[in-house]
Amino acid sequence: MITCMRTTLVIDDALLRRAKHRAAEQNLTVSEVVSQALRVALEAPTAAVSAFKMPTFGGKEAQVHHEPADFVLVVDDEQLPLGSPR
Secondary structure, three states: OOOOOOOOOOOOHHHHHHHHHHHHHHOOOHHHHHHHHHHHHHHOOOOOOOOOOOOOOOOOOOOOOOOHHHHHHHHHHHHOOOOOOO
């Protein structure tokens, strides 16, 4: 049975320095400190995410109305250099 796996992580330099300091204080390896921290983080309860709701046609919410010409104007505006007249 495999009890551990080698992997590569990208960790912020300041965070790695703190992990090395903690490892030295507790006479642990950096891997042990990271594993402990990850265990604690994953065991913590996560906040419930509210369901995404998108307004659609036919519902009771206010309906959004767009004409194809509206989209053409937006695309044209995005392609003009900043500050140029229409």
